[in-house]
Amino acid sequence: MAKFTRFFVVIGLIAAAIVAWRVLFPNPERQVHNRLVALAKAASFSGGDGNFAKLAYGNRVADFFAPDIEVDLGAAAGQTLRASGRDDLLEKLMVGRAALDWLKVEFLDISVTVAPDRQSAIADLAGKATSSKEKDFFVQEMKFTLKKIGGRWLIVRVELVKTLSSASAAPF
Amino acid sequence: MTADPANANTYESLWRRLVLGRNPKRTFIRIAVLVVTVTVLRAFVFLPIETNGPSMEPTYRDGINIVNQLAYVFHPPRRGDVVGIRVAETGHSIMYMKRIIGLPGETISFHHGKAFINGEPLDEPYLKYHSDWEMPPETLGPDEYYFTGDNRSMPRPLHTQGRAHRSRIVGKVILWRNLPAFSLLSD
Numbered sequence: 001m002a003k004f005t006r007f008f009v010v011i012g013l014i015a016a017a018i019v020a021w022r023v024l025f026p027n028p029e030r031q032v033h034n035r036l037v038a039l040a041k042a043a044s045f046s047g048g049d050g051n052f053a054k055l056a057y058g059n060r061v062a063d064f065f066a067p068d069i070e071v072d073l074g075a076a077a078g079q080t081l082r083a084s085g086r087d088d089l090l091e092k093l094m095v096g097r098a099a100l101d102w103l104k105v106e107f108l109d110i111s112v113t114v115a116p117d118r119q120s121a122i123a124d125l126a127g128k129a130t131s132s133k134e135k136d137f138f139v140q141e142m143k144f145t146l147k148k149i150g151g152r153w154l155i156v157r158v159e160l161v162k163t164l165s166s167a168s169a170a171p172f
Numbered sequence: 173m174t175a176d177p178a179n180a181n182t183y184e185s186l187w188r189r190l191v192l193g194r195n196p197k198r199t200f201i202r203i204a205v206l207v208v209t210v211t212v213l214r215a216f217v218f219l220p221i222e223t224n225g226p227s228m229e230p231t232y233r234d235g236i237n238i239v240n241q242l243a244y245v246f247h248p249p250r251r252g253d254v255v256g257i258r259v260a261e262t263g264h265s266i267m268y269m270k271r272i273i274g275l276p277g278e279t280i281s282f283h284h285g286k287a288f289i290n291g292e293p294l295d296e297p298y299l300k301y302h303s304d305w306e307m308p309p310e311t312l313g314p315d316e317y318y319f320t321g322d323n324r325s326m327p328r329p330l331h332t333q334g335r336a337h338r339s340r341i342v343g344k345v346i347l348w349r350n351l352p353a354f355s356l357l358s359d
Contacts, residue, residue, distance in 0.1 A: 108259075108260065108263065108265035108266055109258070109259070109260035109261075109262055109263025109264070109265050109266070110260070110263075111260065111261050111262040111263070124260055124261045124262075125260050126258075126259035126260040126263070126265065126266045128266060136224065136225060137224070139259055139266055140259075141259050141260055141261075162334070163257065163258075163259050163268065163332075163336060163340065164257070164268065164270070164319055164332055164333055164334035164335065164336050165334045165335055165336070166307070166310065166333065166334035166335060
């Protein structure tokens with residue numbers, strides 16, 4: 001029995017060490033993954049936010065993006081979002097924030113491909129959004145391009161991907 | 173008031189036997205086998221999903237369904253199969269639920285709401301609503317399938333439909349409809 005106990009303790013310690021190593025020293029893929037999860041969290045807001053939180057919202061989200069960000073979300077969920085540059089994005093985020101009581105954003109099934117020079121990465125994911133305006137949630141495949149700028153992974157481009165495509169379908 | 177140590181021991185051993193069985197080692201092995209079996213089945217074979225949205229009506233309504241991930245191990249996807257299609261390149265946290273109407277290499281078109289495969293009208297007994305879809309002929313690539321929902325009364329631009337690579341198919345949906353709600357999306 002003591003052998004069994006020792007065996008499980010050793011296995012547990014090894015597993016804990018691996019988890020601790022991955023948390024403390026994440027590889028670039030994990031860093032980008034964590035960054036996108038943090039963005040989804042930052043982009044979500046609840047109805048009970050005060051005025052200060054509302055004002056801070058735009059800056060909190062824009063902080064994830066590079067100054068020369070290009071966002072092209074076309075006509076997703078009936079809303080058109082195209083922004084060129086962080087200031088333009090900030091402005092549109094604030095308009096969007098004012099139009100909704102609450103918003104929950106989730107990025108699911110994130111797959112990250114880091115370039116060989118480890119200075120840029122592309123992430124493909126399924127974005128899921130639930131808002132106070134729509135009864136059903138909205139889902140869309142998205143592609144994020146990130147660059148390492150000043151030691152931080154910043155988003156330089158966001159675009160929609162058509163999972164089911166058709167040559168004659170309406171463009172985004 | 174005094175406690176009877178003999179009685180206390182009897183109760184303790186009864187509880188021990190009820191919880192751990194006559195042979196605790198065997199009980200633990202049984203639990204481990206059960207947990208591993210359920211975990212493997214859940215992760216690699218039967219994926220429970222919650223359907224949401226109107227695009228597969230009236231065949232499927234909101235509720236719980238199961239995706240059989242091993243359905244296409246021995247044969248390729250077939251026309252008429254309802255499948256789960258991953259929204260992102262990997263993973264299956266969220267999927268579209270659609271019916272396969274076009275197979276690799278075929279030419280698909282819609283005229284007056286009717287689907288045509290290589291110029292021949294497609295028999296689709298599962299369609300219950302009127303449709304006025306129009307789409308010029310489109311030829312699928314070697315590993316591409318064409319997917320649509322059964323509710324083609326929705327305007328085509330609002331109905332998520334089109335072609336996708338074979339790798340996007342997670343598995344075949346097993347009809348287990350209208351159970352109260354788990355996520356499969358059918359817009």
